[in-house]
Amino acid sequence: MNTTNRLNHAYSQAPWRVQRQWVSIFLLIVLGFAMIATLYLMVTSQAAIIGREIQDLRLGIIETENTNADLQTKLAQLTSKDEVEKRAYALGFRPAKPEEVEYLYVPGYVAPKGVKLATVPELQPSAPSIPPEYTQSLLDWLDERLQTTGGGLR
Amino acid sequence: MRQQYAWRSLLLNGFLAFVATLVVLQMVRIQVSAEAEAFRAQADAFKGGYKTFYPERGEIYDRNGHLLAGNQTVYEVGVDLTTVIDPHSVAMAVSVNLGKDYNEVYSEILNPPPGLSYLVVDNFASSEAVTYLKELKTELSNSGNPTPSLAGLEFSPRLERSYPEDALASDVIGFVNREGRGYFGIEEKYNDLLAGNPVRVWVPNEPNRAVEIPNVPNGTSLILTINRDLQGAVEEILDQSLKKYDAQHGVIIVMNPKNGEILAMASTPRMDLNNFENYGVIFNNASEYNRAIGMPYEPGSVMKIFTMAAALDTGLVNPNTTYLDTGEIQVGGVTIKNWDNQAWGVQNMVGCLQHSLNVCMSWLAVQLGPQNLYGYLNRFGFGHLTGVDMSGEAAGRLKVPGDADWYPVDLATNSFGQGITATPLQILTGASAVVNQGRMVTPHTLYAMLRDGNQFNVPPQYAGSPIRAETAATLNEMLATSLENEASAALVPGYRVAGKTGTAQIPTPLGFYDLSQTNASFIGWGPADDPQFMIYVWLERPTASIWGSETAAPVFSEVAQKTVVLLNIPPDAVRLQMATH
Numbered sequence: 008m009n010t011t012n013r014l015n016h017a018y019s020q021a022p023w024r025v026q027r028q029w030v031s032i033f034l035l036i037v038l039g040f041a042m043i044a045t046l047y048l049m050v051t052s053q054a055a056i057i058g059r060e061i062q063d064l065r066l067g068i069i070e071t072e073n074t075n076a077d078l079q080t081k082l083a084q085l086t087s088k089d090e091v092e093k094r095a096y097a098l099g100f101r102p103a104k105p106e107e108v109e110y111l112y113v114p115g116y117v118a119p120k121g122v123k124l125a126t127v128p129e130l131q132p133s134a135p136s137i138p139p140e141y142t143q144s145l146l147d148w149l150d151e152r153l154q155t156t157g158g159g160l161r
Numbered sequence: 162m163r164q165q166y167a168w169r170s171l172l173l174n175g176f177l178a179f180v181a182t183l184v185v186l187q188m189v190r191i192q193v194s195a196e197a198e199a200f201r202a203q204a205d206a207f208k209g210g211y212k213t214f215y216p217e218r219g220e221i222y223d224r225n226g227h228l229l230a231g232n233q234t235v236y237e238v239g240v241d242l243t244t245v246i247d248p249h250s251v252a253m254a255v256s257v258n259l260g261k262d263y264n265e266v267y268s269e270i271l272n273p274p275p276g277l278s279y280l281v282v283d284n285f286a287s288s289e290a291v292t293y294l295k296e297l298k299t300e301l302s303n304s305g306n307p308t309p310s311l312a313g314l315e316f317s318p319r320l321e322r323s324y325p326e327d328a329l330a331s332d333v334i335g336f337v338n339r340e341g342r343g344y345f346g347i348e349e350k351y352n353d354l355l356a357g358n359p360v361r362v363w364v365p366n367e368p369n370r371a372v373e374i375p376n377v378p379n380g381t382s383l384i385l386t387i388n389r390d391l392q393g394a395v396e397e398i399l400d401q402s403l404k405k406y407d408a409q410h411g412v413i414i415v416m417n418p419k420n421g422e423i424l425a426m427a428s429t430p431r432m433d434l435n436n437f438e439n440y441g442v443i444f445n446n447a448s449e450y451n452r453a454i455g456m457p458y459e460p461g462s463v464m465k466i467f468t469m470a471a472a473l474d475t476g477l478v479n480p481n482t483t484y485l486d487t488g489e490i491q492v493g494g495v496t497i498k499n500w501d502n503q504a505w506g507v508q509n510m511v512g513c514l515q516h517s518l519n520v521c522m523s524w525l526a527v528q529l530g531p532q533n534l535y536g537y538l539n540r541f542g543f544g545h546l547t548g549v550d551m552s553g554e555a556a557g558r559l560k561v562p563g564d565a566d567w568y569p570v571d572l573a574t575n576s577f578g579q580g581i582t583a584t585p586l587q588i589l590t591g592a593s594a595v596v597n598q599g600r601m602v603t604p605h606t607l608y609a610m611l612r613d614g615n616q617f618n619v620p621p622q623y624a625g626s627p628i629r630a631e632t633a634a635t636l637n638e639m640l641a642t643s644l645e646n647e648a649s650a651a652l653v654p655g656y657r658v659a660g661k662t663g664t665a666q667i668p669t670p671l672g673f674y675d676l677s678q679t680n681a682s683f684i685g686w687g688p689a690d691d692p693q694f695m696i697y698v699w700l701e702r703p704t705a706s707i708w709g710s711e712t713a714a715p716v717f718s719e720v721a722q723k724t725v726v727l728l729n730i731p732p733d734a735v736r737l738q739m740a741t742h
Contacts, residue, residue, distance in 0.1 A: 051369070058368025065374060072217060076232040076320055077288060079220075083228035083325035088393040102394075105655060105722050110731040112739050118729070122226045122384060127614035 209365040216357030217320055219380035221334060221347060223389040224424075224608050230334055230348070230434075233323040236286040236316045238294070240270055242278050245313030254297060254311055258290045259283045279315075285339070291316050324434035330392050332428040332451035333385070333551065333606060336437040344437075345450045347383065347606060349552035354381040354610070382611035386422035391415060394723045395425040398716065403429060406703035406712040408681070412453045412585045413716070414697045415724055418593045418686060420621035421602030423549075424694070424728075426586075428452040450553055457557035457582035458699070461665025461709070462500075462517045463684045464578030466592055466640065469514060471537035472525045474632040480510050480639050490520045490527075493569030497523045500664065515643035517662065519577045526576035534572065535561045540627035541591035542601065543583055548624070549604045557583040578665055579674075585682075589697045590624065592684055595637055596692045598630040641689040651685055651714035653721045655732030659692075660685025660717065662709035667702070678702045683713035687721060688733050694724050 020028075084090070095101075143151070191197065221230035238259060240251055252267035261282060269280055298311035322337040335346030343352035357380035364374055399413045415425040428451050432443050448455040472478045488504030490497050499505065499519050505512070513521035526534050538544075544559030559581055560567040574580040583591075586604055594601040603622040610617045628636075641659035644651055651660055663682035666674035681703050686695040698713040698720065706712050724730070731739065 055368045058371040061371040062368060062374075065371070070318075073234045073318055073320060076217065077234050079228065080231040080233045080323045080325055083231055086227070087326050088227075088329060088389055089327075092393075102723075103726055105653075105725050105732070108726055108731075110729075110735045110739075112742055114742065121608065121618070122222070122224060123616060124222065124226055124382075124384060124609075124611055125614060125616035 207366065209363055209367070211361060212364045213359050213361040214375060214377040215319075215341070215359045216377045217379040218322060218337065218341065219355040219357070219382040219611070221355075222382070222384045223330075223387045223392070224385060224422075225389065226384075227389045228325055229330060229385065229387070229389070231323050231325060232320040234288050234318050235321040236283075236288070236291040236318050237281060238283040238286045238291065239315050239317070240266075240280045240282060241313045241315050242270065242273055242280060243313075245270060247308045247310040247312070250301070250309035251311055251314050254294060254314065255282050258294055259286055285321065286316075291318075326389070327435060328431045328433045329389065329396065330387055330426070331431045331434050332453070333387060333392075333423075333426050334434060335450075335552065336432075336434045336440075338437065344440075345447075345553055346551050347385065350550050351381075351383060351607070355383065356380050378613065383607060384609040384611065384616075385606050386417075386424060386608045387426070387606060388424045388727065391724060391727045392425040392427065394727065395720055396427040396431070398719050398723065399427045399429065402700060402712075402716045402719075406681075406700055406705040408700040408703040408712070410452060410701040412697070412699040413720055414453050414585055414589055414695075415720065416589055416593070416604060416695045416697075418596040418602065418692050418695045421590075421593065421604045422608065422621070423604055423606050424724075426451070426453050426606075447553060448555060451551065452699075452701075453585045453697075454547075454549055454551055454554045455584070457555050457584050457587075458680055458701075459579055459582055459665045459668065460585075460588055460682055460699075461578040461663035461680060462519075463588055463592075463661050463663035463682050464576070464581065464583075465514060465517065465522050466595060466636070466661050466684070467538060467541050467543075468522050468525055468529075468534065468576040469510065469639070470541075470595060470628050470632060470636050471529055471534055472510075473635055474537070474628040475529065475533055477528055478510050478525065480635060483507050483509050484513065484521050484524060486513075486518055486520050488520065490523050490573070492523055492527060492573035493571075495570040495573075497570075497573050511639050511643050511646070514639055514661065515647050517577075519573075522576040523573035526572050531562045531572050534576065535559070537627060538575070538581075540625060541594065542587055542624060543581065543591065545587075547584075547586055547590045547604055548622075549586060550607050554586075555584055557581075557587055559583075578663060585697045585699050588682075588684060589695055591627075592686075593695060594627050595633050595640070596686050596695060597633070599626045599628045599633040600630075601625055601627060637689060637692075644685075647710075649714055650710065651683060651717045651721075653687060653718050653725070655734070656687050656721070656725060656730075657689040657733055658685050658687035658721060659689045660714075662714055664707065664709040677707075679707040679709075681707070681709035681711075681713040683709055683717040685717050685721070687725075688730070688736065690733075691736075693730055694721070694728065696720050696724070 139148075191200065218232055220228060220232070223229055238255065245251060248267055248270040252263050252270060255261045255266055256263035259282065266282060273280055294311070294314065295316065298314055301310050302312070321339075324331075324334070324336075333346050335344055335348035335350075337343050337348050341356060343349040343355065348355065357378060360375050360377050362375055365371075395413050395415060399411050402408065403411050410429045413425070413427045414423065416423050430443050430449075432439060444450055485507050486499070486505040488499060488502065497519055500517060505516055505518055508516065508518065508521060512518075538559055544557060546554050546556050560571055560575070571580045590601060590604050601624040603624045605619065605622070607619050609619060637659055640661060641657055644658065644660055649660075649662075651662070652658065661684055663680070663684070665680045665682070666676060667678050667680060669675050679702070681700045683698045684695070686692040696717050698716045700712050700716065703712045725732075730736075
């Protein structure tokens with residue numbers, strides 16, 4: 008019995024040590040919360056700043072689009088038929104008559120048919136394609152390998 | 162000692178718990194109080210609001226990429242009555258720069274209607290005026306003096322339709338009103354495509370939810386088949402012709418007979434589309450907006466093309482079939498005479514067309530019979546809409562046996578273009594079968610659509626084959642020969658053309674024809690062996706001469722000469738020489 012008491016006494020911690028441990032755990036939790044709160048604050052503030060930037064950029068886009076539309080219309084006004092005709096007359100030009108036009112035969116020349124105002128380029132058959140290594144997922148690659156090796160596992 | 166600390170601790174805890182409870186209770190009280198709804202509404206107002214996003218209206222280009230209809234920024238200028246400091250300066254500034262009445266603006270700022278906190282001063286202020294006002298506002302604000310001040314003056318930008326070519330092709334394009342709705346022509350026909358889809362969504366003020374603001378795609382842009390330069394030239398020729406021949410109104414259409422693309426379409430009167438408010442002053446009714454598609458009329462002898470086409474196609478006659486013209490024919494108890502009241506003797510079918518003999522055509526109509534003639538006219542599209550992609554098309558009228566107002570004599574008069582009404586575009590469409598190996602094209606003005614940076618070209622459509630290819634070729638040759646034999650004013654030096662004049666008396670409301678006034682028309686195409694353009698000319702009530710051969714025919718020639726230059730169509734000799742290479 009005495010031996011047991013002695014052992015308990017020997018291995019039990021001093022009360023101040025236990026208290027310090029509890030305080031440490033408490034401080035650790037507080038620190039953890041503080042870190043999480045700081046992180047949350049940082050992330051949300053960053054998100055808010057970026058969100059505000061997005062809002063500003065959207066306004067900027069609208070303003071730019073409006074300016075673009077204005078400039079396009081202004082350019083069209085400056086190059087309108089009446090304006091161009093006025094300038095041409097001022098420079099001494101006049102409309103050609105059919106008998107004044109000379110036609111020249113150019114072998115192999117094919118006149119362009121119709122205007123192309125598309126801003127997205129059309130896909131060219133000869134355009135280099137992106138190799139599958141850059142687009143394939145690991146599962147796609149594995150599936151392809153299994154199929155090309157005879158598909159014995161299926 | 163330890164007991165004392167315990168009490169203090171307990172008291173402090175109790176106090177804090179009490180305060181916390183009070184806070185919670187206050188929160189609950191606010192939530193259930195009478196003012197709760199007002200608070201919630203206030204909070205919601207700060208959170209964001211519903212907003213309608215209007216896409217930018219699609220642009221309209223001609224076939225060479227020239228902008229015909231675009232957009233430009235205009236501003237709504239208003240006064241925020243809660244922040245205005247110096248009403249006198251604000252009223253003075255908008256009066257000087259926006260042309261508003263100073264006293265009116267000043268009194269409205271001082272005595273606004275009850276409940277109004279924002280006063281709209283101008284809905285469509287120009288960019289230039291607003292830029293100046295903005296600079297003035299900033300300058301006054303930076304001066305440090307409380308007055309003069311433009312504080313409270315607000316500007317909201319938005320896009321409005323603008324037409325850089327003013328009145329050019331106004332009858333084809335149509336216009337857009339202040340509310341953004343298209344009227345007439347392309348603007349009305351393709352209003353939904355051009356306007357895009359407005360989106361009404363909740364827009365949060367919270368920056369974290371900025372990504373929720375939708376990105377509204379712009380309206381679809383359109384490329385027309387119209388050639389701006391040719392359109393301008395045709396309008397100019399039309400205006401000069403009206404003066405030269407003292408005609409009231411007129412129409413000229415230029416179309417590609419192979420695919421139905423309308424290259425130019427001019428009608429009078431026209432309107433500066435940027436001042437569409439003048440619509441009511443310029444036009445009496447909607448059908449006048451574009452006479453080429455909206456105003457059917459009795460076309461006269463140009464209809465003889467279709468009568469002859471029916472006669473040839475049924476095998477009733479061939480170009481060499483002869484007819485003894487005695488100067489009159491009885492149909493349905495009525496005597497039909499030629500335009501000159503003369504007898505032209507023995508004529509073949511080319512002669513009938515060349516001299517535009519009513520008696521010969523009436524004879525053909527009688528030989529064909531009502532079923533055949535009206536069957537062909539129906540297949541040529543008379544009495545039906547052409548399906549052109551412009552708003553405001555009229556169908557014209559083709560009376561047929563069985564109709565209450567059809568009489569047997571109509572069979573004869575219809576054969577030379579009386580008692581039947583059609584629009585210039587209907588006649589052009591029907592005649593495209595003669596030019597296009599028996600196949601009629603559907604006229605159209607849309608060349609391509611532009612959406613999300615991609616261009617989608619519109620394929621041509623055909624409206625049936627009323628006659629055989631052989632008939633078309635024969636009639637084409639007959640019409641070219643008849644013009645040459647006649648030494649018509651419609652001839653174009655260097656180019657072989659085919660066509661037909663038309664001079665039609667105008668019916669009065671009483672049912673009789675006004676013998677003093679006519680509608681002069683000409684339909685023609687060229688080069689005759691490989692037609693690349695078709696032209697229709699209609700001059701309404703010319704007084705310099707009442708005859709289509711002396712008014713509409715030379716106008717056709719003038720338009721054709723301009724067309725061959727602008728479309729790079731070489732003279733026949735050069736073209737045939739090139740073909741041998």
